[in-house]
Amino acid sequence: MRTLFPEIENTIGSFDFKNIPPERKSILLPLVVFIQNRVNTLQEIRLNFICTHNSRRSHLAQIWAQAAAAHFGIKNTSCYSGGTEATTLFSVVTKTLKESGFKIETISEGQNPIYSIKFAPNEQPIIGFSKTYDANFNPESKFAAIMTCSQADVGCPFIAGAEKRIPITYDDPKAFDNTPQQFEKYQERSVQIATEMFYVFSQINK
Template sequence: MYPKLSETIELLRNQEIGEERKAILAPLIDFIQKRLEEQKEVILNFICTHNSRRSHLSQVWAQVASFHYDVPNVTCYSGGTEETAMFPKVAETLQEQGLFISKISDTENPVYAIKYNEDKHPIIGFSKRYDSSFNPTRGFAAIMTCSQADGGCPFIARADKRIPITFEDPKISDGTSEQTKVYKERSLQIGAEMFYVFSQIKK
């Protein structure tokens, strides 16, 4: 992994996860563990309303955590109940935390290549509906990362499991002097929780 990313990972691994959050994360741990025991691919689709902030952070950190803990056959996706664009501050925050990010296409909905290791395929980041042809069509867990998507999408077609793991939207800080701090903190929170999840997996 890249040196700066390794430093961030040490921060993530040392963050305290409260008992209440551990209980919320338990169904995701169970889903991953069961898939591995059944020798099936672990497919996770993180869903938020706009697929612009929390769902991307969750997708990226879950993929990095699976690699760090050497949990095999994990592929992470993200989607929204509507398509917008990945918010630029998300890419900036992840880059500051050690990931290598390049913009593949510069449109209203840019496409980013997000690398966590030189020898691994990059994570492809862009906004899309959760049922986009880019995303899995069956055999996946739908992880609802915001309360609006959780409430607005009671049914995700062909998902094997639907798991609510909601995070506060860093958007509340947009246009304020606290923006950089809030995005950093939310990224670290999501990262720490994804690292906790994968640290619990028995291979």
């Protein structure tokens, strides 16, 4: 188990796996099985979280999953994200992650900014930006494709190179953009995704 930033550890302390409904745990089970099989056979664990625009849910899932793997000491885990198209990592997502204790710096400005996202003092940062799921930045083979939105799951029936395709879909917080509840709803979705990703990695026997 590795030490994350204290603010993130505090956030993790609020997670309650008992609040995950049984039907959600059934949806998460194939991801648990995929990771466990990789651990048992001493193989690299590559997880590519995919949604339509790679702007919100897929990034939240990638970042929280990478932090969860470090927290539980599941070695050789690399988490990625992509979309069926590239747009931009939405600014409220980075704001939400900062609120949870991640240290985020902008590496490159522009229409599709590039961010350094750190979750622990001695771990490499995650490089966050919007990209397609098959971009050069992402793995070409031997990975699990985790579909985080139903639109991408339906519209992209075949993911080249994916060893396993696992639908784990989430409601889009974009529905609350430009409303008074925006930040609250992004935090709510972030906590849901984080709790489920930490639950998944808590189930892995090393």
